[in-house]
Amino acid sequence: MNEFVERQMKLTWRPPKKSYDVVIVGAGGHGLATAYYLATRHGITNVAVFERGYIGGGNSGRNTTIIRANYGIPAAVRFYQRSVDLYRGLEEETDRWLMHQQKGILWMAHSEGAVRAERMRAKLNTEFGAQTEFVGPQQVKELCPQLDMSGGGRWPVLGASYHPQGATARHDRVVWALAEGAMERGAHVHQNTPVDGLILDGERVAGVRTAAGDVAAGAVVSAVGGHVSRIAAMAGLRLPIRTHRLQAFVTNHYRQQFGPIVASSELFFYASQTARGEMLLGAEIDPQPSFSYRSSHDFVQDVCRRALCLLPFMSNLRVLRQWTGVCDMSPDYSPIMGQTGVEGFYLTTGWGTWGFKAIPAGGEQMAALIATGEVPELIAPFGLDRFARDRTMADRGSAGTH
């Protein structure tokens, strides 16, 4: 027995019905959170979530579990701060151990330009309700004693922005808790049931075609990751989305001694220690669009090399496993949430490398939109129509690293 064996969650599977009020495509974090908040906040439980594989098997189970709100534009800071706040209460609300751990994020600067960018980030975050401060080298060293402040002699740490509310939670448990919460209130989740098409009734969406037959729906929400372009095409929509690989890896587990999450947008990597003791490392998306789940050796090679510049203690740790997810990237590095122009069809996508941290707020806001028909203020700037209106949400704070 290990202390991480799941002992609380109960997943209840039911056979599919012919009709639901709401059908959600994709049982990842966002799809399940939408079902969860529909059930808990709006009492809407005649809901089905269709999943082509198993729950949380896409990016919800492949991300690096970081929760933060230190974004680069006001609307994003507000939105992600809402998510940080919801995450902080989620263990209590669901009465489940999600391994949520507030550990703080240090975003390292190695050049004057980066110092300037991190200072700006701190000020902007503070203005919009996310706690971030710029800290000098001495404080950085106190927060993370393992850092080689000379950066291997080549990447000196000139300072960092410090976001104390930065946290991690076990990604699978978040998914399961939301699934359980939705299921116990009556929502259905159907695994191994791909959605192959949308049923259109004139200008509106009336249901979905699934591997288990046609299902009528009052509203259809696409919460898929990686293949959103295909689902959107079924509704006749062309999305400004490109899909890219994102890779990560963990070492074996070691004793728990590494405190914060550290990131460097100049060395392009970030690292944290999981609750189990693994060092978890990630970096930027692969530059070429791809739907491949293949991992590459040069990714591990390069990230190891870069990480050693700042964290030389890792040199003798063994790397255990690497994996890959595929990220839907929008042109402005911000998510796309809301209505689509096709009646009854809703989208939550463009989750790039920031989907996990947005799960509760994304689900809460999408549920509010579907339940009330009104676009909530918090996500109004993130509508699909923003590209046509030249109101893109260009966010450098999201694109830095993860």
Added chain:
Amino acid sequence: MATFLVDGQRVEARAGDTLLVAMLRTGVHPTGGGCLCMGGDCPNCLVTVDGIAYTRSCQARATAGMKVTRDHLGGEEPALLSDEPMPAGNAAPVRHVHCDTVVIGQGDSGREAAREARDADLDVVTLDARDGQHVTGVYPGPLVVASDQAGRVLHVHPRREIVVATGAAEIQPVVPGSDLEGLVTARAAAGLVAAGIDLGRAVALGESPAGLPADSLVAHFPVGEGGWELVRFEGNGRIEAAVVRRHGDATEERIECDTAVLGLGGNPRNALARMASDLPVRVVGGAAMEPELPACPREGTVCPCSRVTVADLDGVWKRGFHEMELLKRATLAGTGTCQGGVCLPYLRSFLLERGGRLQPAFTARPLNRQLTVRELAAGAHTAVTARSPLHDEHLSLGARMDRAGGWWRPWTYGRKDDEYRSVRERVSLGDVSSLGKMAISGPDAEAFLERIVPTKVATIRPGRCRYVLMLDERGYLLDDGMLCREADEDAGDRFFLTSTSGGSGFFELWLRDWAEAFGCDVRILNQTASLAAINITGPQAARLLARAGARELPAFGRHRATPIAGVDCRVVRLSFTGELSYELHHPAADARKLWRRLLAAGAEFSVQPHGLETLLRLRLEKGHIVIGQDTDYDSTPRRLAHEWAVNLNKGDFVGRQAILRTNKQPLDKRLVTLRADDPPPRRTAEDPSAEGAAIHDGERYAGYVTSDAGTAAGGGRPMLGWLYLDAEGNLPREVTVDGRAARRIDGATYDPEGERARAVVDTASESPENVREFPLARPEATDLAIEAPPGPPRFRQLEATRVSATPAALDALIAEPPWPAGALAFRTAPDELLVTASPDFEVAGDPHAIVERETAFSYVWLGEATVERFLDRECEWRRPDARPALAQGEIAGIPAKLWFEAGRTLILTPAPFAAAFQRRLTGSLAEIDGVAG
């Protein structure tokens, strides 16, 4: 005999002993118990060796002096708290091996596969774990990554096929007590006996073990279908008895023993094949067998890595976790060192029994064998930060260098205030060599540029230059620069276009892509590295240049080619600092000479170079934007208040359609200049700048500051920032920054009329006795026929010529070369040629050809033996077999061109990379010689 320490206790190893065998012979067992397989398939023999945790003791050779800790987590090592820097050059090189076929595993099937391939005249590489060669992963490429006996990392690049002949692992027991010490697999038992280790009273369970003397067994129970069933092992830490019963019979039989030998069947070691399903992989022998599913376990530890029991599996199954992946994630079974090697067969039999459905194995992922972070970093190349040809000059003047836009730039020379004053009051030098620089010519050059930049190009007369924007298709600003039309009428339509330092990396690709997309007949020569550039700025700039021998200087908005201080220069007169400025573009090899002569000529004016920090302040006072700092991903010219740089009436250009569309949307924000009067916005010693601070229009959040130097000039403290229009669509005039009043202004705070930059200059007024003459000495091109000097190979400056012309014209040129015999000509691209001759020839077949002196490269000759050894070690890609041959690509992350002749090879690298390449070359050759010696 080799002596090593296990938890401080001395252990003797015999020759050939693995760590595990040596330990067991001394009676020292790894911690945690469990069945030992001695095949690398289980986590039960993990120890820490010399600070490296999670080391499989069955796979490591025992060597003298090793320090072993039985705690496989590394003990209470302080390692996790260490911030001790890595020694320099910590990324060890990788050994690259190219072959036709790589065979992984050298058992019977592996040897057979290798023999067949050799018989077919294929170039075969074999890897075998028993020789210390552990394969960590199979990747696209295809690429097989392995470590070798000496702990080095191998990259094997097979051209045809990967044969996985890794054999089969033995199935481990899962019953109560299966985590006691004293359990071994049948193969492990044979190995231990062969090593002379006494198993004591041994009981065999399952298949009859081979290689064991019959009299060494106290009992044998054929466990399996229809026979005996394994019930449990008893003991306290170590096995004391095995308990079995016949299938269908409750009567238990208890056999006292010291060792249990388990022959429970095989499970294919196919992880490498599974992780490479879409690559040319062939699986043979035991690795290709169908997995035998063991009976569904009833009780005991299923996953020894994560300590997951059958009860744990049952618990999550009952909670609805029915998929293989969910079972794994909910228990962590299969996520440890052995990556499911032990538990996977049991997880499948468990799911089959509970759910009635045989589920596929979970995804196999690298790393199959775990290397350390340091080992994995081997061969990694960190991007080289580009250096200006003046890098060392800055260092010798005490500059603090900073990375900006992919280049090392002097941030300050430590005299910030004087750097500023020298520009405003006297004269100063700034190194702007990092600007992107493109020569563009051809019949379509003007038409091409009209489609590239939003400025009217046709009205730029010869000898004139103009500030231009570069947009993407969405009408957002990508970059900015200056566009000069050549003065020389003979040059036809020839232009010189610059980009910012940060944009220089992708500038050429961007231009070439559009030229191809538009089908324009143009020549493009990237001179970013070929030309250095020095900005002479300040009220005395013209006088300084006159003293350095400048005869005719261009007026504002013009440029001209003229020698200055004995160096061929293109002098461009625009201004970023707000003062009288001349930008001198010149061959990179002459940069240091020119820099020193200009400093000498300016001594009387107390000339002082200025760093990037001062430059950013100077331009801010003029309200000039910096791409990336003041602009964002959605910056249209309208938002940037740069409509004046966009001509929508001149025909199509990149971004025009988007601008026409977005101009119909109401404007939402604008980049503005703000001026704060006393008291200035909050500033502290820690953060003197208001950059990032919120701008408020009354109570309304109205934007943020993008640029603030924290300093005031004559007209108050200038800032740039994004300002959102109010609900009525107006830009507020009076705002607050950090709660302090600031006012939006329409011009610059410094010299708003631009009189200083545009000053009319009379250079003839400099009295002749003050003017130093410098003869213009054009160096001879490098004669590469001369033998390299004796001693270790060293990079040297290449004096050459680069040509951009039509492919047909270059074909003709090479057929009848106008340059002296002995010069080498390298066709670096269909439309580009590098010749080690002086640029005093014409390209007959192309009147638009660009022929320019090229000093951007350094070169070294290496003898055949040396180059082979060096490239074997450092070069990932396959080299050409023919001689002579030109190849280009990265070597150790550094761009290089290689010219292979019979017996020797020329390596060319851009001069700013030469120092890095030299270090790599010297270090690598020394290490190779060290190993060879």
